[in-house]
Amino acid sequence: MNKILSIIAACLMLYTSEASAQIAVNTDAPDTSAALDITASNNDKGLLIPQMTTAQKLAIANPAPGLLVYDIDYNCISQYKDTPSNPGVFGWTCQTLYNRHFLYMPSINIPTSDGTGNLLTGTQVIDLYMIYKTGFDTPRIKSAGAPxxxxxxxxxxxxxxxxxxxxxxxxRGISDAGVLSYTVNSLPDYDAFTNIVFLVR
Structure with missing residues (x-):
């Protein structure tokens, strides 16, 4: 009897997949545009996708374009995709990280003298990333309810x-780690200004 029921259930599943080509969870009326339509019965639950470290994500062999995972190192939904600027060149991109694609560097002072009025000579370096990280990690003032x-x-x-x-x-250049190198041509009248933009990869 169990064998007969299993055969009937398998046939019904095949018939359903042929008839609708859709999978519905907790709904009898999946959206016509969805291959998978999930409804929380009490609207109190969500969809949990696989969670893994960046190293585990990068170790996935031949990821399909559009593949989604939750990266627990970057705390973001990460998608394997290309970009308009590099069509056909795929890589992992955070889709939910602060909803920003670019940001301006906070204002900083670019040293041009040694403190006694003498021009700095040779190549100087500034770690732009560390200045940005420190400013965001420990802001001087915040509103009362802010993190x-x-x-x-x-x-x-x-x-x-x-x-x-x-x-x-x-x-002279910026390293992939955000370290800017420069030389001083002359002392500025007041301050030396440099506009830096960070772009999310």
Missing amino acids: ASIPYFNKEQLHYYVTYCDPCITV
């Missing part, structure tokens, strides 16, 4: 750009 720190990205999640710098300095 103690501002969420920030890891250095590996960012690209770094200079969109403008005063002619008194020459930017």
Whole structure:
């Protein structure tokens, strides 16, 4: 008897998949555009996707375009996808990390002298990422109900750009870790300004 019931159940499942090509959970009327439509019976539950570390995510062999996991190192839903600027070149991208794709570097002072009025010589370096991280992690003032720190990205999640710098300095480059190197051409009249933009990878 059990064998007959199993055969009938299998046939019904095959018939259902052929008839609707949809899977519905807790609903008899899945959306026509959905292959899988999940409804929480009391609207008090959500969908939990696989959770893993960044290393485990990167170890997935041949991830399918559009694959989703929750990255517990970056605390974000991560999708394997390409971008409009690199169509066909796929990689993992955080989709939910603060809902930002780029941000401006907080204002900083670019040293041009040794403190006694003498011009700095040779190549100087500034760790842009550490200045950004420190400012977000320990802001000086916050509103009463605000968290103690501002969420920030890891250095590996960012690209770094200079969109403008005063002619008194020459930017020599920025490392992938966010360290800017520069040389001083002349002392500024007041301060040396450099506009830095961070782009989420």
